[in-house]
Amino acid sequence: MIKLPLLEIDSLAVDYQTGRGRVRAVDDVSFRLEKGETLGLAGESGSGKSTLGLSIMRLVPYPGVIVNGHIKIDETDIIKLPEHEMRSIRGGKVGYIFQDPMTSLNPVKKIGAHFVELIRTHEPTTSEKEALERAKTVLKNLGILPERINDYPHQFSGGMRQRIMIGLAIALNPSLVIADEPTTALDVIVQEKILELLESLRKIYGMALILISHDLSIILERCDRIIVMYAGHMAEYTTGAELHRAPKHPYTERLLRSIPNIELSDQKLSAIPGSPPNMLNPPEGCRFWPRCPYVMEICRLKVPPLIAAEPSHLVRCFLYGEKGAKIE
Amino acid sequence: MLRLSEIVKVENLRKYFPVQKSFLEQIFARRMRYVKAVDDVTFPIKKGEIFTLAGESGCGKTTTGRLVVRLLNPTSGKIYFNDLDITELQGEKLRLLRRKMQIIFQDPYASLNPRMRIGDAVGHPLEMHGLAKGEDKEKVVLDVLEKVGLTPPQQFINLHPHQLSGGQRQRAALARSIILQPEFIVADEPVSMIDVSLRTTIIDLMLGFRKELGLTYLFITHDLAVAKYISDRIAVMYLGKIIEIGSKERLFLKPMHPYTQALMSAIPVPDPKRKRKPIELKGEVPSAINIPSGCRFHPRCPDKKETCALKEPELVEIEKDHLVACHLD
Amino acid sequence: MSEVKIKRRIFPDFVLGFSSLTSKGPSGWMVILGLIIVLALVIMTAIGPWATPYDPIKSNVGPIRAPPSPQFPMGTNHLGQDMLSRTLVGGSIMLQVSALSVLVCFFIGVPLGLFSSYVGGFFDGALSLVIDAVYAFPGLVIAIAVAAVLGPGVVNMALSIAVVYVPSYFRIVRSQVLSIKELAYTEAARATGAKWYTIISRYIFPNVIPSIVVVITVNFADAVLTAAGLTFIGLGVTYDIPDWSWDLTNGWKYLSSRAWWIISFPGLMIILLALGFTLIGEGMSELLNPKLQR
Numbered sequence: 001m002i003k004l005p006l007l008e009i010d011s012l013a014v015d016y017q018t019g020r021g022r023v024r025a026v027d028d029v030s031f032r033l034e035k036g037e038t039l040g041l042a043g044e045s046g047s048g049k050s051t052l053g054l055s056i057m058r059l060v061p062y063p064g065v066i067v068n069g070h071i072k073i074d075e076t077d078i079i080k081l082p083e084h085e086m087r088s089i090r091g092g093k094v095g096y097i098f099q100d101p102m103t104s105l106n107p108v109k110k111i112g113a114h115f116v117e118l119i120r121t122h123e124p125t126t127s128e129k130e131a132l133e134r135a136k137t138v139l140k141n142l143g144i145l146p147e148r149i150n151d152y153p154h155q156f157s158g159g160m161r162q163r164i165m166i167g168l169a170i171a172l173n174p175s176l177v178i179a180d181e182p183t184t185a186l187d188v189i190v191q192e193k194i195l196e197l198l199e200s201l202r203k204i205y206g207m208a209l210i211l212i213s214h215d216l217s218i219i220l221e222r223c224d225r226i227i228v229m230y231a232g233h234m235a236e237y238t239t240g241a242e243l244h245r246a247p248k249h250p251y252t253e254r255l256l257r258s259i260p261n262i263e264l265s266d267q268k269l270s271a272i273p274g275s276p277p278n279m280l281n282p283p284e285g286c287r288f289w290p291r292c293p294y295v296m297e298i299c300r301l302k303v304p305p306l307i308a309a310e311p312s313h314l315v316r317c318f319l320y321g322e323k324g325a326k327i328e
Numbered sequence: 329m330l331r332l333s334e335i336v337k338v339e340n341l342r343k344y345f346p347v348q349k350s351f352l353e354q355i356f357a358r359r360m361r362y363v364k365a366v367d368d369v370t371f372p373i374k375k376g377e378i379f380t381l382a383g384e385s386g387c388g389k390t391t392t393g394r395l396v397v398r399l400l401n402p403t404s405g406k407i408y409f410n411d412l413d414i415t416e417l418q419g420e421k422l423r424l425l426r427r428k429m430q431i432i433f434q435d436p437y438a439s440l441n442p443r444m445r446i447g448d449a450v451g452h453p454l455e456m457h458g459l460a461k462g463e464d465k466e467k468v469v470l471d472v473l474e475k476v477g478l479t480p481p482q483q484f485i486n487l488h489p490h491q492l493s494g495g496q497r498q499r500a501a502l503a504r505s506i507i508l509q510p511e512f513i514v515a516d517e518p519v520s521m522i523d524v525s526l527r528t529t530i531i532d533l534m535l536g537f538r539k540e541l542g543l544t545y546l547f548i549t550h551d552l553a554v555a556k557y558i559s560d561r562i563a564v565m566y567l568g569k570i571i572e573i574g575s576k577e578r579l580f581l582k583p584m585h586p587y588t589q590a591l592m593s594a595i596p597v598p599d600p601k602r603k604r605k606p607i608e609l610k611g612e613v614p615s616a617i618n619i620p621s622g623c624r625f626h627p628r629c630p631d632k633k634e635t636c637a638l639k640e641p642e643l644v645e646i647e648k649d650h651l652v653a654c655h656l657d
Numbered sequence: 658m659s660e661v662k663i664k665r666r667i668f669p670d671f672v673l674g675f676s677s678l679t680s681k682g683p684s685g686w687m688v689i690l691g692l693i694i695v696l697a698l699v700i701m702t703a704i705g706p707w708a709t710p711y712d713p714i715k716s717n718v719g720p721i722r723a724p725p726s727p728q729f730p731m732g733t734n735h736l737g738q739d740m741l742s743r744t745l746v747g748g749s750i751m752l753q754v755s756a757l758s759v760l761v762c763f764f765i766g767v768p769l770g771l772f773s774s775y776v777g778g779f780f781d782g783a784l785s786l787v788i789d790a791v792y793a794f795p796g797l798v799i800a801i802a803v804a805a806v807l808g809p810g811v812v813n814m815a816l817s818i819a820v821v822y823v824p825s826y827f828r829i830v831r832s833q834v835l836s837i838k839e840l841a842y843t844e845a846a847r848a849t850g851a852k853w854y855t856i857i858s859r860y861i862f863p864n865v866i867p868s869i870v871v872v873i874t875v876n877f878a879d880a881v882l883t884a885a886g887l888t889f890i891g892l893g894v895t896y897d898i899p900d901w902s903w904d905l906t907n908g909w910k911y912l913s914s915r916a917w918w919i920i921s922f923p924g925l926m927i928i929l930l931a932l933g934f935t936l937i938g939e940g941m942s943e944l945l946n947p948k949l950q951r
Contacts, residue, residue, distance in 0.1 A: 201547040276525070
């Protein structure tokens with residue numbers, strides 16, 4: 001019995017047509033996500049991770065446009081889907097948690113109203129009373145007093161607002177939740193609570209999760225598989241354990257060595273020279289070559305293909321030959 | 329008083345901000361309410377060390393940093409710099425002091441004047457204090473840009489901030505802060521808005537300048553992992569007070585205050601095999617307008633006792649170079 | 658190293674900025690169009706005195722209220738003056754009045770705004786209250802009131818318009834200064850020991866300029882129209898200098914006798930002038946408030 005993946009992305013490319021030129025924010029991204037799996041999208045500014053997350057919901061803002069590839073959710077290619085069908089997927093099958101809880105909620109609407117609108121858009125036969133009841137149940141699972149359903153967003157702290165965002169994302173029991181930097185704006189103790197909450201809800205409802213973050217630590221802690229993005233490309237794609245044990249891409253390797261680990265003493269951190277490329281004018285060939293300690297002649301000329309260096313370990317680097325073995 | 333090796337000392341520092349009121353409220357309200365951002369903070373900084381103020385947002389660390397460089401004026405308390413009481417310093421004396429203490433800000437996109445070229449921005453302190461002009465100034469600027477790694481400096485000197493990346497802007501800000509050859513720099517979350525791969529570079533630059541220029545740093549951060557990497561001594565702040573302070577080794581080896589313990593347990597570790605046991609804290613950080621009675625942490629504390637709600641604990645030395653403000657047994 | 662000098666600022670930036678207008682999309686073209694219109698009218702007014710076929714103030718050069726003809730392409734007015742000649746030179750008063758009022762406003766409103774908001778405190782609060790009170794009045798009403806007190810004349814008209822507009826400059830500058838004051842680069846300047854006038858002149862003012870530019874252009878456009886309005890009710894210039902609004906006022910009286918040409922051409926010129934300034938202002942406003950880009 002072949003298990004069908006929940007999400008299947010194939011050669012995805014997304015461009016932004018800005019006033020100053022065309023930016024390829026996401027280039028040749030392919031991966032599969034199984035039901036209930038957690039995938040981490042790690043990367044820095046300009047890596048394309050947020051754009052990738054948004055494109056799964058077809059929410060890439062103007063002037064962005066999906067120029068190539070397929071996105072299949074439960075075997076349906078959503079790129080060609082008409083807008084009204086896409087709308088039922090958004091919030092219904094796929095939930096999204098935005099980065100900034102301060103501005104993602106409508107300040108003039110009560111929390112209850114947010115939920116009611118969501119539920120009744122997707123299930124129009126639900127009465128307002130029913131929707132409110134369901135909302136109260138969700139709030140209970142979030143650790144928020146159900147009476148607060150009549151409060152406005154500004155009456156909640158940042159951490160609580162983010163919980164409400166999570167609640168809205170999971171209220172309709174989606175199969176997939178995409179969390180885009182869900183804890184960046186929050187303090188570390190609140191961050192821990194939010195991520196734990198997300199994890200427990202995920203387990204209860206059996207949802208798959210795509211966690212997008214620049215914080216490699218939280219991705220390593222909580223994701224089954226990880227894609228490391230650099231300048232729009234997938235640099236490396238493997239399990240968390242494998243990535244930590246034996247990172248193959250020079251960027252990943254260096255990145256891991258530049259993050260302070262609070263449990264270690266006398267760490268020697270190493271820096272990565274240079275800076276992430278200007279996406280209006282990325283380097284020829286491999287986008288990482290100006291900063292790569294192992295750069296070879298071919299790296300400056302051609303973009304390396306994504307290769308399976310090991311069965312479940314893909315890497316985009318000329319250090320790894322076709323058969324997967326590390327060259328030189 | 330100051331011991332010889334102390335470059336900065338802060339004593340019973342308080343900063344209360346009056347809560348803004350509307351016109352009507354001002355007429356009818358009984359008493360003034362205050363945001364007690366910094367509430368009786370005392371600590372020394374030894375010459376040549378990196379002293380870190382750590383804590384979550386709202387704990388008062390940023391305000392304290394600004395108080396030390398006199399960008400804000402304290403409500404009460406004293407600040408000493410090299411044996412001199414600088415709390416009330418004004419005018420020309422304050423200006424001269426400013427040559428010796430500098431500050432680096434968190435947001436690289438806001439810390440450079442968008443209308444000034446990098447060379448002008450970095451060199452402006454020299455002009456301000458009449459230390460160098462024209463070609464002499466240019467020489468110093470080129471030299472300092474080279475030092476922070478903005479090479480070739482001749483190219484960067486004519487660029488505007490919007491032509492630089494975040495990491496480059498922060499280097500320019502760093503260059504500006506060292507050009508007067510200060511003795512003391514307050515670094516307010518200097519890397520939290522910078523890409524992860526660039527953080528170590530900036531931190532290494534700062535460490536390098538400590539050696540090369542004999543600098544002392546007051547480092548402010550919410551990231552305890554960075555604090556562990558860079559600090560000599562650390563003070564953890566909560567709701568305007570220092571609740572634990574000590575050498576890096578002691579603090580991380582044996583954190584005594586329940587808040588410190590909870591904070592450290594919540595920090596993610598870049599290792600998928602490691603199973604952390606985060607300590608759960610009830611509720612959230614209260615507002616600094618209504619500070620809880622007794623120990624301000626007591627409503628959330630997992631080890632709460634009866635006295636905690638009644639009496640505010642003092643900072644007590646429990647072992648060498650390690651003080652805690654807590655009613656421990 | 659000595660080959661690369663630190664370039665001198667303002668002028669090169671200005672010229673570069675100007676030539677880049679063409680590449681900035683529709684807003685850039687708006688500005689260019691506006692500038693062309695304004696410049697054309699200014700040049701026309703400047704060389705007008707040498708280009709007029711007839712003496713603009715000489716009466717009875719032709720028949721009274723004659724419709725446009727090859728001899729008088731814009732017809733004649735009720736005094737037999739050639740409309741074409743009058744139209745060519747009629748902009749001078751309006752241009753003088755609006756330019757003068759902008760100058761006065763700028764040199765009063767901007768410094769007031771800068772100092773008041775930088776100093777803050779009671780002074781700023783009190784001054785803001787006064788300025789807001791003036792701002793609350795409809796512009797034309799104040800202009801009329803002041804003009805009535807001061808009497809006719811170019812300077813007086815400029816002053817009455819200036820009184821109306823100073824609050825706009827003040828408020829825009831003040832709101833900008835209040836936010837810029839809190840930004841890190843201003844704090845950095847303070848922390849380095851900059852004196853208050855250095856901070857205002859090199860850190861705050863240059864960043865306030867973009868918003869002032871927009872107010873200036875709106876000021877110009879409004880001044881033109883207010884000057885026309887004042888003349889219309891008789892509080893503008895009264896002596897016989899060729900002036901579009903004067904012709905407009907008189908032309909209005911003769912509309913009923915179907916002498917449409919007396920009012921139309923001056924009116925068209927006034928509209929064009931105001932339009933030119935407005936285009937510049939709108940275009941600049943869009944350019945200087947950039948939409949967020951990734």
